[in-house]
Amino acid sequence: MSITKKDVLHVADLARLALTEKEIDLYTGQLQRILSYVEKLSELDTSGVAPTTTTVPPETAFREDRVTPSLAQEDALRNAPLSEKGCFKVPKIIE
Amino acid sequence: MKYEAVIGLEVHAQLLTDSKLFCGCSTRFGSEPNTQVCQICLGMPGVLPVLNKKAVEFAVKMSLAVNCRINPRSIFARKNYFYPDLPKGYQVSQYTEPLSEHGHLEIDIDGGRKRIGITRIHMEEDAGKLLHGEGIEDSNFSFVDLNRTGVPLIEIVSEPDMRTSDEAVAYLKALRDILVYLRICDGNMEEGSFRCDANVSVRLMGAEKLGTKAELKNMNSFKYVKEAIDYEIQRQIDLVENGEKVVQETRLFDASKGITASMRSKEEAHDYRYFPEPDLLPLNVGAKLVDQARETLPELPEAKRARFITDYAIPPYDAGVLTATRELADYYEEVVKATGEPKVSSNWVMGELLRLLKEDGKDVGDCALKPSAIADLIGMIKKGAISGKMAKEVFEEMYKTGKPPAGIVKARGITQISDESELAGVIDRVLEANPESVDRYRSGKVQLFGFFVGETMKATKGQANPQAVNKILKEKLAG
Structure with a gap:
């Protein structure tokens, strides 16, 4: 699998990252090397093996449906760059 | 198309x-x-x-x-x-x-x-x-x-x-x-x-x-x-x-x-x-x-509707309305259980009760009126203790106050007189007071029947059961 400049721009866009020309070239090369390295794994035939998403024993950890205290509103908003009227204030979303 | x-x-x-x-x-x-x-x-x-x-x-x-x-x-x-x-x-x-x-x-x-x-x-x-x-x-x-x-x-x-x-x-x-x-x-x-x-x-x-x-x-x-x-x-x-x-x-x-x-x-x-x-x-x-989860599944709307149509022989329309929510369906079934009259019960629950609830924007769960009280009312109508028309007024008061019908009927003095011997006594007095009219009726002026009904109603303050009055009057006037 080869990584193109277009792939890097696509991923950067999804991650809301603005990259310089220099960075685009740098990451294209780096990502290419990383993927080639991981590609080694596909040399192994895993057609009969279920994907491993966890190595923890397959017991689902549940919690009971009980309400526990939430944060105070001022604490919830404490890290927000902007807040007003109990709400997080963000740049206007235009649809 | x-x-x-x-x-x-x-x-x-x-x-x-x-x-x-x-x-x-x-x-x-x-x-x-x-x-x-x-x-x-x-x-x-x-x-x-x-x-x-x-x-x-x-x-x-x-x-x-x-x-x-x-x-x-x-x-x-x-x-x-x-x-x-x-x-x-x-x-x-x-x-x-x-x-x-x-x-x-x-x-x-x-x-x-x-x-x-x-x-x-x-x-x-x-x-x-x-x-x-x-x-x-x-x-x-x-x-x-x-x-x-x-x-x-x-x-x-x-x-x-x-x-x-x-x-x-x-x-x-x-x-x-x-x-x-x-x-x-x-x-x-x-x-x-x-x-x-x-x-x-x-x-x-x-x-x-x-x-x-x-x-x-x-x-x-x-x-x-x-x-x-x-x-x-x-x-x-x-x-x-x-x-x-x-x-x-x-x-x-x-x-x-x-x-x-x-x-x-x-x-x-x-x-x-x-x-x-x-x-x-x-x-x-x-x-x-x-x-x-399977054991606690309730009867679902579709199944309930079908059962109401088969078991209670009510029209599909009624069944659809009455099964709109579980609470309403349960309420209706309690009324039926007490009266044994599925269609009459449906008329009261679907007609009167839902109309009043809708006016108030309420659900059946919020309502003070108990299913047993509706059943009592239906029983009183069946016995002739009150007329269907009176029952509607009584129902509105039951709905507002949550009180059972017997007390309301008594307090308002609107009990219907269906007792035949009691009515016969009243009618006897009406006929005795109007001998001339009785004679004219008997000689062919049958339009006077309404006059006797009216007099009887007046004498009972409108509480006489009209069907019973008609029946007794006919017998007595026939001589």
């Missing part, structure tokens, strides 16, 4: 748990903004979600109710996108391995039945709310309330089995009735606890290949769902007729104009890069949980 529409629906139903899907914050609606949030639902670093067991039980119940096969193992996935209503930058959902699949339900349409396939049901967390406009002066900002973030949802995805907006609405109503019967969702479309997106495409009648679909959003009532789908079908037919192409896109319904309009989302908006949620273990539902 040259064209046919193909419609599939995605329904999001908010589950009626007390706490959120992955944390203990309350799910209560309408609280002050950002007072039901914690480190977990705000997406702070280093926190771990833990799955709410009741949410899983609810989702399993719904799966069973619409004949889905439960996957013994399902996994949660991260659906990645940036939007301010989603503080983590991803929504925890299920993707490749959902909770359940391959279900169906049946709808009544055009006097027949139609089976609608259900592709899958999966669990996910709700997002927060963005507030714009009203009362918000600063037009360069949006305001975010994250109380709803992390509230449990199930998404129910149908097969593209519907062909008209009427079928879509019938399917939605059936689905909502089931959710409400199961008491796992309040079904409120306006408040958004029952939401629907519609995938709509058109094709030439008889064609196999599906046309390009548009996804419709923002329809918060059954009426709007119908309007949006009808508009969209016509819009697509017009495009095809003009040799233009339908574009695959999301379109928002504008209720004030009755149209759908493109959201003009970015081309790449749908690259969600799903991957398994590393913070949550696979969900192993287990036979015990499924068995318990």
Whole structure:
């Protein structure tokens, strides 16, 4: 699998990252090397093996449906760059 | 018809748990903004979600109710996108391995039945709310309330089995009735606890290949769902007729104009890069949980309706109205049990009671009037103790005060006199007081019958049972 400049721009866009020309070239090369390295794994035939998403024993950890205290509103908003009227204030979303 | 529409629906139903899907914050609606949030639902670093067991039980119940096969193992996935209503930058959902699949339900349409396939049901967390406009002066900002973030949802995805907006609405109503019967969702479309997106495409009648679909959003009532789908079908037919192409896109319904309009989302908006949620273990539902859910399934609306028609011999219309909610159906059945008169009971519950409840905007659960009191009233009418007309007045007072009918009838002095010996005495006195009229009647002036009835009513202050009066008068006047 080869990584193109277009792939890097696509991923950067999804991650809301603005990259310089220099960075685009740098990451294209780096990502290419990383993927080639991981590609080694596909040399192994895993057609009969279920994907491993966890190595923890397959017991689902549940919690009971009980309400526990939430944060105070001022604490919830404490890290927000902007807040007003109990709400997080963000740049206007235009649809 | 040259064209046919193909419609599939995605329904999001908010589950009626007390706490959120992955944390203990309350799910209560309408609280002050950002007072039901914690480190977990705000997406702070280093926190771990833990799955709410009741949410899983609810989702399993719904799966069973619409004949889905439960996957013994399902996994949660991260659906990645940036939007301010989603503080983590991803929504925890299920993707490749959902909770359940391959279900169906049946709808009544055009006097027949139609089976609608259900592709899958999966669990996910709700997002927060963005507030714009009203009362918000600063037009360069949006305001975010994250109380709803992390509230449990199930998404129910149908097969593209519907062909008209009427079928879509019938399917939605059936689905909502089931959710409400199961008491796992309040079904409120306006408040958004029952939401629907519609995938709509058109094709030439008889064609196999599906046309390009548009996804419709923002329809918060059954009426709007119908309007949006009808508009969209016509819009697509017009495009095809003009040799233009339908574009695959999301379109928002504008209720004030009755149209759908493109959201003009970015081309790449749908690259969600799903991957398994590393913070949550696979969900192993287990036979015990499924068995318990199955045992606690109530009788569902469809089955109840059918049983009412067969067991009580009431018209399908009555059965439909009376089974609209479990509470109403239970109420009606209590009245029937006490009276043994299904149709008469239906008339009172469906006619009078529902009329009064509707005027007050109340549900049967809020009403002071007990089923046993309605049964008493029906019994009194049957015995002739009060007339049907009086009974309606008594009923209104019973409804207002919650008092049993006997006391009201006594206090108002409106008992109907049906006792024949008592009435015979009164009638004897009426006839004795009017010997001349009696003679004229007997010599052929039969129109005077009404005069005697009137006199009898006057003498009893209108409380005489008219049927009984007629009968006794006829006998006595015959001589």
